[in-house]
Amino acid sequence: xxxxxxxxxxxxxxxxxVLFTMGAVGLLVRRNPLVMFMCVELMLNAVxxxxxxxxxxxxxxxxxxxxFFVLVVAAAEVVVGLGIIxxxxxxxxxxxxxxxSLLKG
Amino acid sequence: MEAxxxxxSAVIAISGAAGVIASRNAVHSALSLIATLFAIAVLFIAQDxxxxxxxxxxxxxxxxxxxxxxxxxxxxxxxxxDLEEEPLRxxxxxxxxxxxxxxxxxxAVVATGTITGAHGAGAAVRADMPNVExxxxxxxxxxxxxxxxxxxxxxxxxVGAVLMARxxxxxxxxxxxxxxxxxxxxxxxxVEEPA
Numbered sequence: 001x002x003x004x005x006x007x008x009x010x011x012x013x014x015x016x017x018v019l020f021t022m023g024a025v026g027l028l029v030r031r032n033p034l035v036m037f038m039c040v041e042l043m044l045n046a047v048x049x050x051x052x053x054x055x056x057x058x059x060x061x062x063x064x065x066x067x068f069f070v071l072v073v074a075a076a077e078v079v080v081g082l083g084i085i086x087x088x089x090x091x092x093x094x095x096x097x098x099x100x101s102l103l104k105g
Numbered sequence: 106m107e108a109x110x111x112x113x114s115a116v117i118a119i120s121g122a123a124g125v126i127a128s129r130n131a132v133h134s135a136l137s138l139i140a141t142l143f144a145i146a147v148l149f150i151a152q153d154x155x156x157x158x159x160x161x162x163x164x165x166x167x168x169x170x171x172x173x174x175x176x177x178x179x180x181x182x183x184x185x186x187d188l189e190e191e192p193l194r195x196x197x198x199x200x201x202x203x204x205x206x207x208x209x210x211x212x213a214v215v216a217t218g219t220i221t222g223a224h225g226a227g228a229a230v231r232a233d234m235p236n237v238e239x240x241x242x243x244x245x246x247x248x249x250x251x252x253x254x255x256x257x258x259x260x261x262x263x264v265g266a267v268l269m270a271r272x273x274x275x276x277x278x279x280x281x282x283x284x285x286x287x288x289x290x291x292x293x294x295x296v297e298e299p300a
Contacts, residue, residue, distance in 0.1 A: 012111075014212060021207050025200060025203075028197075028200030028204065029197055034134075039125060041138065041169065042122055042141065054220065055154070059224045061229075061243055064157055065240060067157050072255045075164060079262045083265065084269060086179070086180065086269070093181075
């Protein structure tokens with residue numbers, strides 16, 4: 001079913017690189033833990049795009065299976081991460097990532 | 106045709122990503138994230154990954170972002186974040202420099218590298234089988250053990266989320282931490298309710 005690439009796969013890889021970089025910058029720049037979490041999702045999606053582009057280029061469905069597992073892990077990560085954020089912000093409303101420094105040496 | 110689809114989706118994905126990192130309001134970030142996720146789903150379809158496109162829309166846009174919005178509304182943290190304030194001096198410029206370095210490195214690799222590697226042998230794409238069927242066959246043959254492990258992972262995640270979200274009395278851990286007794290009301294209610 002996978003047709004020959006019309007758009008060169010490098011374009012997909014380049015878009016994945018740009019999205020990954022934007023996610024990384026957002027993770028470093030923002031202070032709101034929820035927005036930092038969304039940036040992690042952005043980075044995961046950039047990598048998924050790369051996997052699918054290479055799966056088509058190499059005519060191998062294995063790359064798409066990996067994306068499936070990444071989706072499962074992302075769902076589990078969101079559940080646990082948001083649970084942690086909820087329990088932190090319940091204790092100290094308005095907390096940013098800088099306020100959670102209990103383990104700082 | 107594919108070039109046009111790619112161009113439009115790429116523009117939507119990149120502007121959505123810019124919205125995620127630049128919006129002052131967390132709700133706007135979440136909505137921009139939905140735009141990016143849909144654009145990536147379109148790119149999946151353009152690359153003949155129909156099953157993943159459907160899962161992307163259902164799981165990411167339908168479940169994960171909704172959970173994000175629920176948490177934003179539950180906690181009332183949808184007030185604006187001051188992007189000018191710098192708790193760590195020089196951290197944001199340093200982050201931008203680091204981002205430019207990461208981006209330049211990744212794009213240099215993509216631009217100069219060539220894709221090598223043999224075509225898949227064990228999981229080769231077959232022209233006579235739909236995408237969903239190929240993925241399903243692979244998941245339940247070669248990848249059956251990782252597939253079972255993901256079910257364990259999901260159970261652990263659910264148990265962990267329930268444990269953390271359970272409301273209980275909190276003790277003060279950090280001495281400069283402002284502890285609000287948010288659950289005093291819950292406990293008062295619990296006394297009145299028949300157990």
